[in-house]
Amino acid sequence: METKSRTLEITVLSAEDLRTHNKPVKKNTFAVVWTDTYNYKTTKIDAEGGNFPSWNDELVMDMPMHTRFVTLQVKCKASGAGGGDKTVGIARIPVTDFVGGFYPENRLQFLSYRLRDSKGLKNGIVNVSVRVKEPLQACSSQAAASGLGIPIDGRKDSGIVTGIPVWNGYPSTSLFR
Numbered sequence: 001m002e003t004k005s006r007t008l009e010i011t012v013l014s015a016e017d018l019r020t021h022n023k024p025v026k027k028n029t030f031a032v033v034w035t036d037t038y039n040y041k042t043t044k045i046d047a048e049g050g051n052f053p054s055w056n057d058e059l060v061m062d063m064p065m066h067t068r069f070v071t072l073q074v075k076c077k078a079s080g081a082g083g084g085d086k087t088v089g090i091a092r093i094p095v096t097d098f099v100g101g102f103y104p105e106n107r108l109q110f111l112s113y114r115l116r117d118s119k120g121l122k123n124g125i126v127n128v129s130v131r132v133k134e135p136l137q138a139c140s141s142q143a144a145a146s147g148l149g150i151p152i153d154g155r156k157d158s159g160i161v162t163g164i165p166v167w168n169g170y171p172s173t174s175l176f177r
Contacts, residue, residue, distance in 0.1 A: 006099075007133040008035060008063040008070070012043050014054040015074055015115070018088050018124040024051035025088060028077035031055060031126070035063040035070055045077065051124070063132065067095055072126055074115055089115025089123040098130045105134045 010033055018025040027047050034040040041061050046053035053074075063070070074088045091113035098109050108131045117123040 005062040005064045007060065009058060009060050009131040009133065010070070011058040011129040012055045012072070013110075013127040013129060014049075014052070014056070015127070016052055016125045018051040018053065018074065018076075018115070020076065020086060020088060025053075025076050026050055028079075029053040029088065030075055030077075031057075032073045032075065033059055033061070033070060034073075035061055035067050039064075063095075069094055072113070072128070074124070074126060087118060089117050089126075091115050091126055093128075093130075099132050106131060 012031045012033065015029070015031075018029065027050060028045055029049065030045045031043045032040055033042075039061055041059040043055040043057035043059070046055055070093045072091045072093060074090075075085045076088055078084050078086045093111070093113055097111060108129055110127070110129050112125050112127045114122055115124045115126055
């Protein structure tokens, strides 16, 4: 059985030096995080932080396995009769920055990204922490099905532990003589 998503825990911590029309943002900022077109969550509004807002909001959401970027958008509530929300800046966060390679599962990482406004100009920095919880993989071997196996990392499921044999020295056919 193949899983289709992982759990993303992203904490939007704060932002720095936010501006609209080359003027510092005064108040009422919030952030929106997307993992795909229909899956998004929003932080609370920071009514006091101005151009250095602080949210410290943890957003827990599904992240499809095919996701290549997480989009983070910082907005502010527009004042006046027009109302609505105004985009301050956007950061596209590559999933490879926190998944795969040498990053172990469930590792908490602190990252900062440059925000860009609608013209592509630099418009502040956003600070986040990210943790991805990988789904438990089902083991289809007969040993796991029969209840044999070794518990892994305190999980309640069991799997088969495999490894690579290690020799004390090089085999006699080694190219490293």
